[in-house]
Amino acid sequence: MTARRLPYLLIGGAAVYLALLTAAPLLTGLWLSVTDTQLLNPMGGVFIGFEHYVKLFGEPGFFRSLLVTLVYTAATVAASLLLGTLAAVLVNRSFPGRTAARTVLTMPWAVPTVAVALIFAWIYNNDSGVLNRLLGPARQGWLTDTDWALVSVTVASVWKVFPFVMLVALAALQSVPEELRESARVDGADRLNAFRDVVFPFLRPTLRVVALLMTIWSLRRFDIIWLLTQGGPVDATETVVIGVYRESFVNSDLGLSAAIGAVGLLISSLVTVAHFLLDRREDA
Amino acid sequence: MRVLRVAAVLVLVVVTAFPLYWMITTATRKDVFAVPSWWPDLGNLGGLVAGLGPMLGWLPNSAFVAFGTTLLSLMMAVLAAYALSRFRFKGRGVFGFALFATQMLPEALIVVPLYAIFLALGLLNQLSGLVLANTAFGMPVAVWILKSAMDRIPVEIEESARVDGCPRYAILPQIVLPLVMPSVAAAAVITFFEGWNEYLFASTFMVDKEKWPASKGLASYVGEFVTPLGTVMSAALIFTLPAIIFFLLVQRRIVSGLTSGAVKG
Numbered sequence: 001m002t003a004r005r006l007p008y009l010l011i012g013g014a015a016v017y018l019a020l021l022t023a024a025p026l027l028t029g030l031w032l033s034v035t036d037t038q039l040l041n042p043m044g045g046v047f048i049g050f051e052h053y054v055k056l057f058g059e060p061g062f063f064r065s066l067l068v069t070l071v072y073t074a075a076t077v078a079a080s081l082l083l084g085t086l087a088a089v090l091v092n093r094s095f096p097g098r099t100a101a102r103t104v105l106t107m108p109w110a111v112p113t114v115a116v117a118l119i120f121a122w123i124y125n126n127d128s129g130v131l132n133r134l135l136g137p138a139r140q141g142w143l144t145d146t147d148w149a150l151v152s153v154t155v156a157s158v159w160k161v162f163p164f165v166m167l168v169a170l171a172a173l174q175s176v177p178e179e180l181r182e183s184a185r186v187d188g189a190d191r192l193n194a195f196r197d198v199v200f201p202f203l204r205p206t207l208r209v210v211a212l213l214m215t216i217w218s219l220r221r222f223d224i225i226w227l228l229t230q231g232g233p234v235d236a237t238e239t240v241v242i243g244v245y246r247e248s249f250v251n252s253d254l255g256l257s258a259a260i261g262a263v264g265l266l267i268s269s270l271v272t273v274a275h276f277l278l279d280r281r282e283d284a
Numbered sequence: 285m286r287v288l289r290v291a292a293v294l295v296l297v298v299v300t301a302f303p304l305y306w307m308i309t310t311a312t313r314k315d316v317f318a319v320p321s322w323w324p325d326l327g328n329l330g331g332l333v334a335g336l337g338p339m340l341g342w343l344p345n346s347a348f349v350a351f352g353t354t355l356l357s358l359m360m361a362v363l364a365a366y367a368l369s370r371f372r373f374k375g376r377g378v379f380g381f382a383l384f385a386t387q388m389l390p391e392a393l394i395v396v397p398l399y400a401i402f403l404a405l406g407l408l409n410q411l412s413g414l415v416l417a418n419t420a421f422g423m424p425v426a427v428w429i430l431k432s433a434m435d436r437i438p439v440e441i442e443e444s445a446r447v448d449g450c451p452r453y454a455i456l457p458q459i460v461l462p463l464v465m466p467s468v469a470a471a472a473v474i475t476f477f478e479g480w481n482e483y484l485f486a487s488t489f490m491v492d493k494e495k496w497p498a499s500k501g502l503a504s505y506v507g508e509f510v511t512p513l514g515t516v517m518s519a520a521l522i523f524t525l526p527a528i529i530f531f532l533l534v535q536r537r538i539v540s541g542l543t544s545g546a547v548k549g
Contacts, residue, residue, distance in 0.1 A: 010367035011379055014360040014423060021398070021420040022386050028397035042400060083296075090293050101293055103532065104301050110531035111304070112481045114502045115520040119303045121506070122310060122513065128317045130306060159303065171539050213387065220390040223483040227506050244392035249488070254396055261393030268388035 032258035039252035052259035061235065062243075062260070069239040069264075072154055072225075073218040079158045081211055084165025085203070089195070092173045102170075109163035117227035120156040124228075143229055146236040153228050153237050157221065165210050172206035173199065212275045216268045240264040304524075308332070311518040334512075335519025341494055342501035343523070345411055346480055349497050352415035353479030354472050357423040361471060365430035366456050370439070383424040391421070391484045399488060409491045417485045422475035429474070433467035434460060469537035473530065480527055498523045 033052055037045025056062045091102045108116070123130050124142035132139035142152040180198055222241045225231070231238035231246060238246075240260060247257030310316055312324040312331040325331070367373070368380060398417060399408070407413030437460060445459045446452070461468070486500040496504075502523055505516045531538075 004373075007367040007371035007373040007376075010363040010371075014364040014427065015379060015382075017360060017423070018382055018386065018420065020401075021416060022389060022394065023382070025394035025397035025401065026389060028400070029393045032396070039396075042396070086292070087296055090289065090296065093289075095290070095293075101297050103535065104297050106535070107304065107528060107531070108300060110477065110527045111524050112477075112499060112502075112527060114481070114483055114499045114506075115307070115524045116303075118502065118505065118516060118520045119307045122517070123303060123306060128320070133320055159300070163300075167538060174539070216388045220388065220392075222390070222392055223481075227483075227503060241390045241392050244390060245484075248392070248396055257396070258393065261390055264390050265388060265393065272384070272388060 029258045030262055032254050033262045034259075035255050037254040037258075039248060039254055042254065045255060048255070052256045053263075055256070056259055056263065061238075064235060065238045065240055065243050065260075066263075066267075068150065068235070068237065069219060069241075069267075072150060072157075072237070072239055073215060075154045076157050076161070076218045076221075077211060077214045079154070080162040080165050080214055081207065083158065083162040084210075085169050085207065087162070087166040088169035088173055089199075092170060106163040106167055108160050109167070111160065113160065113223045114227060116156060116160050117224050120152070120159075121228055124152055144233050146233050149229050149233055149236040153225055156228060157218070157224055160224065161214065161217070165207075165214065168206060168210050169203060172203050176202045208275070208279070212272065215271050219264065219268050219271070240267070307517050307521055307524075311335075311514050311521055313514055316513050331514050332518055332521065334515040335517070335522055338501060339498060339519050339522045342496050342498040343526070345495060346497040346499065346523075347526075348411050349414045349418065349482070349486075350476045350479035352412070353418040353422050354475045356415060356419045357426045357475040357478075358468065358472060360419075361423050361426035361430055362456070362461065362468075365427045365434055366460065368427070368431045369434035383427055386421060386424045389421075395484060395488055398485075402489060408489055409495060411490075411495060411497070413489055414482070414485055414497065415479065417489070418479045418482050419475075422478035425474050425478075426471035429467050429471045430464060433464040437463050466537040469534045473534055473538060476530060477527060 032045065034047060034049060035045035036048045036051075087105050091098055091105065111119075121143065126132060126139075126141050126144060129142070131142060140148050142148050176199055220241055221239075222245060225237055225239060225242055226245065229237045231242040241264060244257050244261040244264065247253045247260060251257075309322075309324045311334070312326070312328050313319070313321065314325065314328055314331070364379075364383075368376065402408045402410075402413050402417075407416065441463075442455050442459055445455060450459065481499060482497075483499045483503060486497045487503060490496050490500060502519055505511055505519065
């Protein structure tokens with residue numbers, strides 16, 4: 001076996017696998033988006049050009065779902081980055097009970113999404129949920145009020161994903177050389193400045209990657225939103241991905257569903273490209 | 285400053301732990317609607333396992349999917365990560381991009397085409413089909429973590445092993461792999477969760493109730509008002525526990541396993 005062939009043999013399994021299980025379905029999906037395929041007759045679709053796309057971009061509802069997606073993503077990413085970094089910085093120092101605190105803070109990451117949805121649906125419950133019991137007269141319809149549903153779904157999502165940011169940030173913090181932080185302290189720099197000037201530069205490349213991952217994961221997050229609100233009330237939590245699912249499995253319109261999915265994928269791609277362009281500019 | 289720090293940790297811990305505490309508390313309470321309380325009913329600890337009945341049928345399915353996803357992902361990921369880390373070859377960039385691109389792909393977009401493919405291959409309603417679908421999303425993350433870890437192992441270690449007579453095929457399993465074990469653990473947890481948690485494929489591909497993984501089984505309680513809430517919470521707890529236990533067992537390794545990936549970014 002020559003050394004030239006070796007890398008191809010090594011990636012062969014993974015490459016063929018991805019071709020069959022992601023590339024092929026993706027291409028099929030893109031094809032569906034330019035046909036009038038219906039769920040009940042999945043082989044009977046006829047090419048109709050960009051009709052679905054034209055239809056989508058003429059619908060206010062679609063723009064609304066784009067907006068909901070962006071708001072949900074921005075809020076989830078910002079909140080989990082902030083909380084995750086804060087938690088990591090807090091437990092990176094030693095104090096009594098540190099291990100226990102760290103364990104508790106990382107735990108939501110291990111809780112299955114379906115369980116998260118059930119727990120939060122119960123906490124948010126209108127009549128008997130603990131949140132409304134606590135608030136008494138200030139009670140809200142956390143999942144049933146169009147003003148609150150997106151906030152509630154975001155909070156549940158952040159609870160589930162911020163520990164991932166924390167774990168990765170914690171790993172990065174441990175790569176900050178102790179001498180560096182010592183010297184910052186000796187120099188009399190106050191805490192916040194020391195963090196910004198000494199520790200943060202170590203965290204930044206990590207946080208940037210985590211921010212990208214969090215963003216593209218949030219853009220395509222389906223399960224927690226679907227299980228909590230199914231996109232409702234009305235369309236208050238109707239993200240792009242919820243729309244993809246609804247068109248396929250509720251309205252049976254596979255073609256339109258695929259077109260929505262394609263637009264969603266385009267948004268994720270743009271975010272990714274922007275990330276790498278920014279990365280390159282900062283490196284230069 | 286110190287007080288502020290302790291207060292901040294406390295608030296974070298309480299807020300983070302509360303939903304878990306509430307799940308457990310609710311599982312022990314007999315009538316959550318009539319008799320509200322902040323505390324678990326210690327006289328009804330049996331409530332904790334009230335949801336065990338149906339879960340007993342579903343959990344083995346979840347275990348199969350989760351372990352299958354982990355194994356299949358790691359097998360392919362170790363090889364692919366090694367190739368990406370050690371070789372410069374044509375198509376390397378494209379392959380790396382394809383791996384990353386999977387993370388942007390909405391499952392909802394490919395679930396229908398995948399359904400058609402599985403239908404043709406007889407994989408529909410099969411747990412092995414779920415393993416295949418979940419691996420497509422878990423494996424790329426595993427490759428990424430393992431590649432970053434391998435990047436930090438100096439090539440000289442491999443070269444000197446070669447000089448000492450280690451055959452080429454043994455370098456990866458005997459020299460490199462033991463050195464990246466923390467990252468293997470991190471990748472294993474992530475892929476395990478992928479398989480254990482996954483809901484969309486499970487809910488669309490699995491028809492027979494006895495073949496449901498627990499995610500689909502548990503989701504069938506959403507918006508259903510027949511099963512007592514305590515029982516539902518107990519089922520959620522039983523579904524959550526194995527994941528938390530697995531996570532705690534390898535927790536230490538995860539941080540160091542992610543470190544290598546984190547530093548490089």
